[in-house]
Amino acid sequence: MKRTIFAFATFLLLAIAPTARIGAQAAAGPGAPTYSRDVAPILYRSCTGCHRPGEIGPMSLLSYADVRPWAKAIGTRVTAGTMPPWHADPGVGEFSNDRRLTAAEKDAISQWVASGAPEGDARDLPAAPRYAEGWTIGEPDAVLPMQEDYPIPADGTVAYQYFEVPTHFTEDKWVQAFEVRPGNRAVVHHVIVYSRPPAPAAPPPAAPRSDGQPARRPAPVFTFADDMDIPAGQTGGPELPPAERKPLGPNDRPAPKSLGPSIGAYVPGEGSRIYAPGTATRLVAGSTLVFQMHYTTTGKPATDRTSIGLIFAKERPRTELRGTALINGNLHIPAGASDHRVDAAMTINRDITLWGMLPHTHVRGKRWSYEAKYPDGRTETILSVPKYDFDWQTDYIFKIPIKLPKGTTLHATAWYDNSPGNKSNPDPSKDVWWGDQTWEEMMFTGLTFSVDPAPPPAAAGGL
Numbered sequence: 001m002k003r004t005i006f007a008f009a010t011f012l013l014l015a016i017a018p019t020a021r022i023g024a025q026a027a028a029g030p031g032a033p034t035y036s037r038d039v040a041p042i043l044y045r046s047c048t049g050c051h052r053p054g055e056i057g058p059m060s061l062l063s064y065a066d067v068r069p070w071a072k073a074i075g076t077r078v079t080a081g082t083m084p085p086w087h088a089d090p091g092v093g094e095f096s097n098d099r100r101l102t103a104a105e106k107d108a109i110s111q112w113v114a115s116g117a118p119e120g121d122a123r124d125l126p127a128a129p130r131y132a133e134g135w136t137i138g139e140p141d142a143v144l145p146m147q148e149d150y151p152i153p154a155d156g157t158v159a160y161q162y163f164e165v166p167t168h169f170t171e172d173k174w175v176q177a178f179e180v181r182p183g184n185r186a187v188v189h190h191v192i193v194y195s196r197p198p199a200p201a202a203p204p205p206a207a208p209r210s211d212g213q214p215a216r217r218p219a220p221v222f223t224f225a226d227d228m229d230i231p232a233g234q235t236g237g238p239e240l241p242p243a244e245r246k247p248l249g250p251n252d253r254p255a256p257k258s259l260g261p262s263i264g265a266y267v268p269g270e271g272s273r274i275y276a277p278g279t280a281t282r283l284v285a286g287s288t289l290v291f292q293m294h295y296t297t298t299g300k301p302a303t304d305r306t307s308i309g310l311i312f313a314k315e316r317p318r319t320e321l322r323g324t325a326l327i328n329g330n331l332h333i334p335a336g337a338s339d340h341r342v343d344a345a346m347t348i349n350r351d352i353t354l355w356g357m358l359p360h361t362h363v364r365g366k367r368w369s370y371e372a373k374y375p376d377g378r379t380e381t382i383l384s385v386p387k388y389d390f391d392w393q394t395d396y397i398f399k400i401p402i403k404l405p406k407g408t409t410l411h412a413t414a415w416y417d418n419s420p421g422n423k424s425n426p427d428p429s430k431d432v433w434w435g436d437q438t439w440e441e442m443m444f445t446g447l448t449f450s451v452d453p454a455p456p457p458a459a460a461g462g463l
Contacts (some may be wrong), residue, residue: 006207015187025380026136032111032112032118032225033111033112033115034109034112034114034118034119034120034121034124035064035067035068035112035117035118035119035120035125036064036119036120036121036122036123036124036125037120037121037124037125038108038112038120039067039108039112040064040125040126042101042105042108042109043061043067044126044128044129045129046084046099046101046105047061047083047084048060048061048062048128048129048131049131049136050069050232052131054133054134055136056185056269057334057453060119060125061074061163062128063128064119068117068119071113071117072113072117073113074109074113074116075109075110075112075113077207078101078106078109078110078214079106079109079110081100084099084100084101085099085269085389085392085394086098086099086100086394087385087386087387087388087389087392087394088383088384088385088394088396089256089384089385091384092381092383092384093380093382093383093384093396093399094398094399094400095396095397095398095399095400096276096397096398096399097394097395097396097397104418107110123319128201131240134181135179135181135309136179136272137177137178137179137272137274137311138177140179140309140310140311141310141311141312142167142309142310142312143308143309144165144167144289144307144308144309145165145183145305145306145307145308145312146162146163146165146183146291146304146305146306146307146311147164147165148163148164148181148305149303149305149440150163150253150293150295150303150304150305151251151301151302151303152184152187152295152297152301152302152303152304153251153297153301154297154298154299154300154301155297155299156297157297157304157437158294158295158296158297159246159252159290159436160235160255160292160293160294160311160436161253161293161295162253162254162255162256162290162291162292162293163289163290163291163293164256164288164289164290164291165288165289165291166289167195167283167286167287167288167289168285168286169283169285169286170285171284171285172282172283172284173282173283173285173310173312174280174281174282174283174312174313174315174316175263175264175275175280175281175283175310175312175313176274176275176280176283176312176313176317177265177272177273177274177275177310177311177312178193178263178264178272178273178308178310178311179271179272180193180264180265180266180271180272180306180308181266181271181306181307181308181309182266182270182271182304182306182347183303183304183305183306183307184302184303184304186302187295187296187297187298187302187304188266188293188294188295188299188304188306189268189294189295189296189438190265190266190267190294191264191265191271191292191293191294191306191450192262192264192265192290192291192292193261193262193263193264193265193289193290193291193292193308194259194260194261194262194289194290194292195260195261195262195263195283195284195287195288195289195290196256196259196260196287196288196289196290197260197284197286197287198284198285198286198287204306219349219350220338220349221324221348221349221350221352221451222324222347222348222349223346223349224326224344224345224346224347224349225344225345225346225347227330228327228328228329228330229329229330230327231329231433231434231436232328233245234329234434234436235255235292235433235436236327236329237329254391255292256290259290259292260287261281261289261322261323262323262446263281263283263289263308263310264310266306267358267360267393268390268391268392268393269389269391269392269393269394270358270393270394270395273395274311276320276355276440277366278317278318278319279317279318279319279320279321279355279450280312280313280317280319280320280321281320281321281322281323282320283310289308290421291306291308293306293435294436296438305392319353319450320450321448321449321450322354322448322449322450322451323446323447323448323449324446324447324449325444325445325446325447326344326346326412326444326445327442327443327444327445328342328343328344328412328434328443329434329443330434331432331433331434331441331442331443332431332432332433333364333418333431333432333433334418334431334440335418335428335429335430335431335432336414336418336419336420336428336429337416337417337418337419338417338418338419338421338422339415339416339417340368340415340416340417340418341413341414341415342413342414342415342416342443343411343413344411344412344443344445345409345410345411345412346409346410347407347408347409347410348404348405348406348407348408348409348410349406349407349453350406350451350452351403351404351405351406351452352403352404352449352450352451352452353401353402353403353404353449353450353452354382354398354401354402354403354404354444354447354448354449355394355397355398355401355448355449355450356395356396356397356398356447356448357370357382357383357395357445357446357448358393358394358395358396358445358446358447359383359388359396359412359414359440359444359445360384360393360442360444360445360446361388361390361394361414361416361442361444362390362438362439362440362441362442363390363422363424363425363426363438363439364416364417364418364422364424364425364432364441365390365415365416365441366387366388366390366415366416367384367385367386367387367388367414368383368384368385368388368412368413368414368415368416368445369381369383369384369385369412369413370382370383370384370410370411370412370413370445371413372402372404372408372409372410372411373408373411374404374405374407374408375405375406375407375408382398382402383396388414390424394459395446395448397448403452412443412445414443414450416432416441418432426439427436427439445446
């Protein structure tokens with residue numbers, strides 16, 4: 001199943017054909033909303049990041065001439081809440097990247113459409129937003145592209161491909177923002193960009209403890225529940241026995257032995273992130289970027305050269321952000337199941353702050369829920385996504401980052417529709433297991449977190 005963001009754009013274009021003139025070009029009645037005064041500010045703020053030339057939106061919304069043919073369709077989509085896309089339950093949590101329009105904004109657009117979509121007085125029009133050409137995050141400090149135009153065949157299955165890109169940075173960099181730009185969105189399903197640091201020097205021997213015993217290694221930040229491992233032969237799982245491995249071809253770029261932490265990613269609907277002031281991710285001097293590329297074929301030969309743009313913090317941040325993933329690679333979805341549940345859990349072994357969560361399944365995923373069970377016994381739902389959409393995946397950024405103390409259990413639940421009623425289902429007659437390809441499935445959540453500073457030791461003695 002080759003559903004990409006462009007497939008969705010094509011659907012959108014067909015589904016919301018340009019509006020025939022809504023009557024004549026009406027003059028606005030007294031107090032009626034106009035494009036220049038009321039609608040343009042909403043579109044500039046909430047829509048033009050995607051709806052402008054060269055971006056993923058299927059039409060530009062930067063001018064009245066752009067917007068007017070689509071006025072009725074815009075009103076329909078806004079009223080239904082399908083645009084701007086946002087899939088989290090509004091009753092659970094608050095998010096700094098919430099795309100939803102307010103009730104007043106929706107009402108202004110609805111009244112504007114009903115009154116004939118008048119342009120109004122051009123003197124009321126605010127200045128159009130200015131974008132760095134080709135980038136939504138602004139002009140990057142560094143742009144690092146793949147070093148080849150990789151050929152994608154017209155058909156068949158393309159295994160994950162890996163491309164190494166040297167950075168040549170002579171000092172550590174702190175990444176304040178990233179944006180992954182596919183060279184060819186039609187064939188790029190997802191991208192993960194890893195940063196592999198140079199081989200470290202041999203670490204010094206650990207200092208003995210004060211009681212003379214050998215130093216203990218610190219506990220891992222997370223302990224994952226049993227029976228969630230990714231199966232052999234899939235990305236992230238153990239290797240298959242040599243006799244079962246598929247031989248490499250001349251067009252294969254296999255995974256290197258080590259990848260390093262993720263520094264950026266792209267999925268349909270989400271390819272950039274601007275971190276909160278005072279926070280950033282670390283890019284170690286001399287690191288090599290490794291682009292993990294998942295391609296899908298479209299019936300025509302194509303090429304791709306994906307890039308990542310980086311904006312660096314001007315000084316070391318107060319908080320270093322890190323990433324991990326909560327995965328259940330042991331999923332099994334029976335044929336025909338319309339509401340199959342899969343769970344995953346992890347225990348947190350140090351005090352952390354959770355900044356954001358990105359749920360990811362393939363085309364059978366239908367909804368998600370996340371609960372934190374705290375050491376004091378409280379349970380809290382921290383994110384609910386009742387209508388997950390493969391074509392518009394979102395990294396949900398908490399408006400107030402969530403403190404998760406040591407001993408908290410984070411529990412994720414995803415539901416899948418493997419029935420004939422799911423029009424996106426490649427084959428409802430087959431059981432489904434974890435797999436890299438889109439017609440297989442995943443149960444993956446990317447987490448952005450920071451480790452809280454250890455509290456100072458209690459003062460010894462007393463009065």
